[in-house]
Amino acid sequence: xxxxxxxxxxxxxxxxxxxxxxxxxxxxxxxxxxxxxxxxxxxxxxxxxxxxxxxxxxxxxxxxxxxxxxxxxxxxxxxxxxxxxxxxxxxxxxxxxxxxxxxxxxxxxxxxxxxxxxxxxxxxxxxxxxxxxxxxxxxxxxxxxxxxxxxxxx
Amino acid sequence: xxxxxxxxxxxxxxxxxxxxxxxxxxxxxxxxxxxxxxxxxxxxxxxxxxxxxxxxxxxxxxxxxxxxxxxxxxxxxxxxxxxxxxxxxxxxxxxxxxxxxxxxxxxxxxxxxxxxxxxxxxxxxxxxxxxxxxxxxxxxxxxxxxxxxxxxxxxxxxxxxxxxxxxxxxxxxxxxxxxxxxxxxxxxxxxxxxxxxxxxxxxxxxxxxxxxxxxxxxxxxxxxxxxxxxxxxxxxxxxxxxxxxxxxxxxxxxxxxxxxxxxxxxxxxxxxxxxxxxxxxxxxxxxxxxxxxxxxxxxxxxxxxxxxxxxxxxxxxxxxxxxxxxxxxxxxxxxxxxxxxxxxxxxxxxxxxxxxxxxxxxxxxxxxxxxxxxxxxxxxxxxxxxxxxxxxxxxxxxxxxxxxxxxxxxxxxxxxxxxxxxxxxxxxxxxxxxxxxxxxxxxxxxxxxxxxxxxxxxxxxxxxxxxxxxxxxxxxxxxxxxxxxxxxxxxxxxxxxxxxxxxxxxxxxxxxxxxxxxxxxxxxxxxxxxxxxxxxxxxxxxxxxxxxxxxxxxxxxxxxxxxxxxxxxxxxxxxxxxxxxxxxxxxxxxxxxxxxxxxxxxxxxxxxxxxxxxxxxxxxxxxxxxxxxxxxxxxxxxxxxxxxxxxxxxxxxxxxxxxxxxxxxxxxxxxxxxxxxxxxxxxxxxxxxxxxxxxxxxxxxxxxxxxxxxxxxxxxxxxxxxxxxxxxxxxx
Numbered sequence: 001x002x003x004x005x006x007x008x009x010x011x012x013x014x015x016x017x018x019x020x021x022x023x024x025x026x027x028x029x030x031x032x033x034x035x036x037x038x039x040x041x042x043x044x045x046x047x048x049x050x051x052x053x054x055x056x057x058x059x060x061x062x063x064x065x066x067x068x069x070x071x072x073x074x075x076x077x078x079x080x081x082x083x084x085x086x087x088x089x090x091x092x093x094x095x096x097x098x099x100x101x102x103x104x105x106x107x108x109x110x111x112x113x114x115x116x117x118x119x120x121x122x123x124x125x126x127x128x129x130x131x132x133x134x135x136x137x138x139x140x141x142x143x144x145x146x147x148x149x150x151x152x153x154x
Numbered sequence: 155x156x157x158x159x160x161x162x163x164x165x166x167x168x169x170x171x172x173x174x175x176x177x178x179x180x181x182x183x184x185x186x187x188x189x190x191x192x193x194x195x196x197x198x199x200x201x202x203x204x205x206x207x208x209x210x211x212x213x214x215x216x217x218x219x220x221x222x223x224x225x226x227x228x229x230x231x232x233x234x235x236x237x238x239x240x241x242x243x244x245x246x247x248x249x250x251x252x253x254x255x256x257x258x259x260x261x262x263x264x265x266x267x268x269x270x271x272x273x274x275x276x277x278x279x280x281x282x283x284x285x286x287x288x289x290x291x292x293x294x295x296x297x298x299x300x301x302x303x304x305x306x307x308x309x310x311x312x313x314x315x316x317x318x319x320x321x322x323x324x325x326x327x328x329x330x331x332x333x334x335x336x337x338x339x340x341x342x343x344x345x346x347x348x349x350x351x352x353x354x355x356x357x358x359x360x361x362x363x364x365x366x367x368x369x370x371x372x373x374x375x376x377x378x379x380x381x382x383x384x385x386x387x388x389x390x391x392x393x394x395x396x397x398x399x400x401x402x403x404x405x406x407x408x409x410x411x412x413x414x415x416x417x418x419x420x421x422x423x424x425x426x427x428x429x430x431x432x433x434x435x436x437x438x439x440x441x442x443x444x445x446x447x448x449x450x451x452x453x454x455x456x457x458x459x460x461x462x463x464x465x466x467x468x469x470x471x472x473x474x475x476x477x478x479x480x481x482x483x484x485x486x487x488x489x490x491x492x493x494x495x496x497x498x499x500x501x502x503x504x505x506x507x508x509x510x511x512x513x514x515x516x517x518x519x520x521x522x523x524x525x526x527x528x529x530x531x532x533x534x535x536x537x538x539x540x541x542x543x544x545x546x547x548x549x550x551x552x553x554x555x556x557x558x559x560x561x562x563x564x565x566x567x568x569x570x571x572x573x574x575x576x577x578x579x580x581x582x583x584x585x586x587x588x589x590x591x592x593x594x595x596x597x598x599x600x601x602x603x604x605x606x607x608x609x610x611x612x613x614x615x616x617x618x619x620x621x622x623x624x625x626x627x628x629x630x631x632x633x634x635x636x637x638x639x640x641x642x643x644x645x646x647x648x649x650x651x652x653x654x655x656x657x658x659x660x661x662x663x664x665x666x667x668x669x670x671x672x673x674x675x676x677x678x679x680x681x682x683x684x685x686x687x688x689x690x691x692x693x694x695x696x697x698x699x700x701x702x703x704x705x706x707x708x709x710x711x712x713x714x715x716x717x718x719x720x721x722x723x724x725x726x727x728x729x730x731x732x733x734x735x736x737x738x739x740x741x742x743x744x745x746x747x748x749x750x751x752x753x754x755x756x757x758x759x760x761x762x763x764x765x766x767x768x769x770x771x772x773x774x775x776x777x778x779x780x781x782x783x784x785x786x787x788x789x790x791x792x793x794x795x796x797x798x799x800x801x802x803x804x805x806x807x808x809x810x811x812x813x814x815x816x817x818x819x820x821x822x823x824x825x826x827x828x829x830x831x832x833x834x835x836x837x838x839x840x841x842x843x844x845x846x847x848x849x850x851x852x853x854x855x856x857x858x859x860x861x862x863x864x865x866x867x868x869x870x871x872x873x874x875x876x877x878x879x880x881x882x883x884x885x886x
Binding site for chain 2: 015018020036037042043073084088097102107132140
């Protein structure tokens with residue numbers, strides 16, 4: 001039994017210690033917004049925040065988590081907040097998602113980027129966001145990130 | 155239906171109908187499940203539409219939502235005629251039900267870009283009919299004439315006070331459904347054509363959209379798989395007993411082409427699966443490699459006599475009821491000395507949907523329940539009935555959101571496996587999840603093809619005859635379906651149609667298909683036939699322009715005098731990149747290319763600018779113009795075009811599944827490069843709306859980017875690329 005901190009709560013998780021955080025979130029805690037895409041850390045569909053940094057949760061074993069604080073897409077906009085996180089708002093305004101499967105991971109990656117760089121250049125956005133979107137929603141993502149960044153700064 | 159319309163349908167849709175089990179005139183049946191899914195006592199306006207006592211309108215959107223935005227588009231079509239408050243219309247994902255059949259496909263299938271166009275008229279009538287019933291009920295209630303009433307945003311005006319849909323829905327639902335309700339004039343459309351965000355976006359940005367992989371039930375079992383390199387392979391299994399002893403493992407089950415390991419958690423099932431190994435004793439792919447794949451396709455040009463096509467001239471648009479006169483074409487080719495010849499090839503492609511293949515199923519006393527990301531719920535239901543021996547009405551199929559489909563989730567191979575896994579644990583939901591590696595290795599690939607083309611030009615440089623031959627595997631043959639019902643022994647039009655565009659006014663054209671039996675699992679891939687043939691057709695036309703020394707755009711336009719819609723998209727796309735006429739191939743490192751594709755009521759052109767420096771390619775910009783008739787959702791439509799270009803760009807630049815030792819080598823994204831944000835050049839999309847009826851969108855741009863790009867590379871002065879992917883030749 002491991003105790004992990006997810007979305008501000010201490011949660012007891014009975015999964016095997018070598019279970020990737022991705023599967024513990026999805027199957028033990030029912031947090032299915034975090035998606036399985038590749039299992040090798042290549043696609044980013046499973047991106048969550050670990051102590052504020054974007055990590056690919058398929059590459060983090062439960063036993064390696066320690067006291068790290070995990071935030072998933074379900075808690076990106078805190079329950080007490082009335083509105084969605086600026087990145088989520090920008091994603092709707094720019095109408096980014098198509099199938100939507102990769103978007104929670106994409107949004108988590110972008111939110112972490114904006115947390116450490118509130119005004120990223122287009123070049124930074126293109127270099128730093130390396131999640132795969134098979135629907136090819138990329139053309140709208142740069143604009144949406146910049147819109148979200150402007151919103152975060154104000 | 156007129157004969158010509160019938161033939162247009164046959165040209166692409168007929169293939170699907172044929173593959174998906176004939177036709178079947180299926181009309182309204184009532185689904186009690188809808189009642190359970192909405193308010194306590196909603197007023198029902200047919201199987202898809204109901205209005206609850208609070209005035210909430212509920213629409214079961216009959217198509218699968220896999221990113222193309224048809225949930226929004228179909229809801230808009232109904233709401234436009236119904237005049238409800240669009241904010242108060244809830245959309246539900248569908249289940250398999252004959253009442254939900256797409257009128258164009260005559261079955262419930264989401265494929266071939268025909269959802270919006272196929273349902274358009276029937277859903278307008280649904281909305282308009284319900285509106286007429288609501289007005290009639292209001293008129294009766296108020297004791298006034300129908301003519302004095304009007305409807306706006308779910309309110310009926312004209313009486314002493316407005317009546318809401320909630321007030322009147324129960325009365326209205328008891329009235330007869332009008333057979334031919336009056337429809338709005340397109341000029342009145344307000345929702346259709348609006349730029350408002352799709353209804354599904356909220357769920358998709360908050361992680362609350364339920365995809366197939368998210369299906370969950372208490373006490374659910376997860377199945378991981380061990381799969382042979384081919385569904386028909388024979389094999390022996392090692393390690394099953396050890397796997398069965400591992401923590402959490404519930405059962406090990408033989409399934410089609412492999413073994414399923416059932417456990418309480420995915421990770422436990424997967425760990426157990428990893429200690430099981432299959433030793434293949436016989437496989438239809440035994441010994442297959444890239445080399446003998448290619449050799450097989452080349453040998454087919456000589457060894458396989460092309461079968462005649464169904465009696466339809468696929469090279470014209472719309473298709474005509476005449477076959478090309480082979481003797482005349484051959485004579486025309488021999489008559490002029492100015493010949494252009496080229497050989498092309500494209501490899502197998504993977505679908506790589508972001509959601510790996512998955513499907514859940516539960517078999518219990520009530521019957522079989524299948525829940526998953528399905529493009530063909532009707533066929534999945536038939537498969538379920540066949541496998542379990544249950545009558546069709548005991549098989550319920552519920553469609554989740556699809557994390558991408560692109561044709562892969564049209565297949566039912568994974569549904570079969572999911573049902574077999576569920577049969578081993580009666581009473582419990584069993585969710586089968588494929589790994590990404592299995593998703594790649596056991597894909598039903600877009601087939602590889604090879605082409606040999608020859609054309610002759612007259613003294614003015616205009617083509618007088620084109621003869622194009624294609625070899626490669628038939629999707630219909632792999633799935634053991636006749637390419638057309640009643641046309642057994644005839645060629646599979648899916649492989650060869652539009653290998654020479656019928657739209658081009660060229661006096662003699664001949665397409666031939668040398669069917670090649672390779673036994674590679676193959677299936678439909680976004681844009682189907684055009685995914686390979688737009689590259690072959692539009693590359694070869696470009697080569698003729700080069701041979702004639704004429705500007706590539708002008709050369710095309712000269713053969714498209716009677717195609718105003720194609721001309722318009724070509725001219726628009728060219729203008730978007732500032733196309734200036736000049737001799738082709740003289741770009742000195744800076745090239746521009748153009749290409750188009752078309753289908754019934756949809757025309758898409760792409761113009762590209764590139765820089766080629768030595769062996770390095772840089773794509774400077776991409777511009778696309780689309781005329782798909784009436785546009786329901788312009789922002790989503792633009793997204794389909796730009797996203798479709800990115801999808802096609804992946805295939806053009808990097809897409810290639812290698813084979814060696816009788817199995818595909820692609821294992822994960824590391825072996826199958828995907829474009830990332832940094833790879834995607836600026837893409838501009840222009841819509842040229844018009845007309846009264848929507849045309850296909852989702853597949854329009856995907857096949858066009860490869861020829862536009864390769865044409866631009868040749869224009870830059872680099873060697874013409876005749877074999878995809880481009881990364882075989884240039885660094886990107």
